[in-house]
Amino acid sequence: MNRTVETPAPAGTSPAPARKKRRKVVVALVLVAALGGSGALAAMRPWEHHGTASPQPPVSHGTVAVQKGSLSTGIQVGGALSYNTPTPVIASGHGTITALPAVGAVVKAGAKLYEVDGRPVVLLTGDRPMWRDLGPDISDGPDVEQLKRNLIKLGHADGLGLTADQKFTPATVTAVKRWQKALGEKQTGTVTLGSVVMLPQAAVRVQQLGAQLGSALGSTAVMTVSGTDLVATVQPADNQLSQFKPNGRVTVKLADGSTIDGRIRSLVRGGSGDGGDNGSDGSGGADKTTVTIALDHQRQAKQAGPSSVTVTVVGETVSDALIVPVTALLALDGGGYGVQVVSGTTTRLVRIQLGLVADAKAQITGDVRAGAQVVIPK
Template sequence: MSRTAKTVAPTDSTPVRAQNSRRGIVVPLLLVTVLGGTGALAVTRPWERGESTTRQAPLSYGVVAVEKGSLSTGIQAGGTLGFDEPTPVVATGRGMLTALPAVATVVKTGGRLYEVDGRPVVLWKGERPMWRDLGPEATDGPDVEQLKRNLIKLGHAEGLGLTADQKFTPGTTTAVKRWQKALGVPQTGTVTLGSVIMLPHSAVRVQHVGAQLGAAVGTGSVLTVTRTDLVATVQPAENQLSRFKPNGRVTVKLADGGTVNGRIRSLIRGGANGGSGGDDNGGSGGGSDKTTVTVALDAQDLARKSGPSSVVVSVVGDSVSDALIVPVTALLALDGGGYGVKVADRSGAAARLVKVRLGLVADAKAQVSGAIQAGDQVVVPK
């Protein structure tokens, strides 16, 4: 939309001041504020009826064309794209670190995370960390059940009739030996403390390596890992929070110009528990008193092409298409209710008042309908 350089000369139809007529009083709408992207209209009149002892400088007017297009009350907020759920990995047991993975390495269940004393430490899936050796002498417990689930999933219990219960049976011993044979370590039938790391994901990505080769285990975090999925995180302003609803749909504009749809997965008051600062992760850290919104993305392939970076998250509200659109500054509040616009003739020398019906309002623009059409020139303050 572009404004012409011409100035509309004040006439008895130009909205320079309040005019009394049989139609009532026409008051120019000089300030319209769209609050919070909701389309609510707040009108401030520059003067009241009656005499004023203060003279105001005359206003200058121009014209703009009525547009036809789309309008939306959606809001936008800047955020970041990063890998999900940074989690520190603390080594247990005894020994020295003899091999460490590279940043960005993806490790699946059954894969090697790192080595201690030349022996692999393997990723298994589970919510409960290992706290003891698990072998034929182990008492019943949920950690035994967790171990058996992994042995079954990795195919080492085939033909043994093994079930994921809490008993360490002779069949469990056989399955452990099969796993140890495939791993290339002594077949003892006992899973020792420190040989397995239990994490609640089927695959993780190495975000940060926090230890050095030759360091003794048990003195701190060896790695920080994340899930393999990218998510968008954003901390909206307080007046935007009502638009971010759990499971609500959003659009995420990526740094490379692409766009991916997403779903609001969580809203956490007081900031997210971000990672400790990975080498290449764009996730947010903790310490903020704002609400952190996490968005799960529909298309991971598109997100990975962009990689960890800044993004813009858009929440779409009400929208219209194929609508007649004018600037809100073109609207005139009519005495008795409703709104109108001044439509200038082609010469710009005169303008006629046209009453319009107001529709959606967003981004300082308004949807109108009435006896106007696209291309008509409406009067606006300069």
């Protein structure tokens, strides 16, 4: 919308040359949405006059002080804080469950996870489950290598010269017997199927029990375990995914109002990712991408516990900047922007350079100082 403000020449004088004609001011109100969107709204301010003083704006408009501070772009997405990598534990072999851990218990590799027929089932670290007994007469295989890595790490192979290869050697038999002695079990030198549970984590947290004492072993999960670290998970909209970059840094706001920095660890399409069974909106996330965020400070996260969180992905940031609401910006005829600065009982139009725009605020530079009052619509 254009408006030309003409001032009549005093009596007895000739009209001013064309080069001195009053210049037009196009007054446009540009409103930029804070998060993921923009728009423009044109508005007329009848008191404006480029380069000259004019009366205070009418009561339909107000003023706001120019602020000095920091401004950053980014997006915010709601999510959840939960223990990562839920994993069902399926028991091998036959027997009756005679002991189970408490929900919330943390079990480390080498310790008893549960008990069958009065004998411990021990947690060991490995990517593949056991499928056979492991003893002196078996063929070579990656399951032997996996067992030997655990024996070495737990200290039962000290002084034996044991290497993590796929052969079940006499030194392996000795290491197994040492381990069985430490458990209070009969020292056979053979690890029977069902006596250990192989999971990728070096320690797990019992999240949920799926069996009861006295139950017979079957194909259902004895329990569900998770990692011992809390992670944040979010399911951003498709048009927000470009902001979530692998290993990118984010800020997580906890339910108690505190914040923790984090790192984007994974993006999984069409599933719940590492963090839990459901999406942050309870929909299950079948067609969404779940972003899992590793947190920098576990102690602080665990004080808050599993709960809702808000994840902020920070983009470009400026500091020590002059900041005004975007509603104070005026699009000038011929290009560029200005702001209407209040000076006593008058206002003056000041051309400015526009910088970063975020959160309905804009960074400006020009003949404006912090604390100055600028005109905005009420």
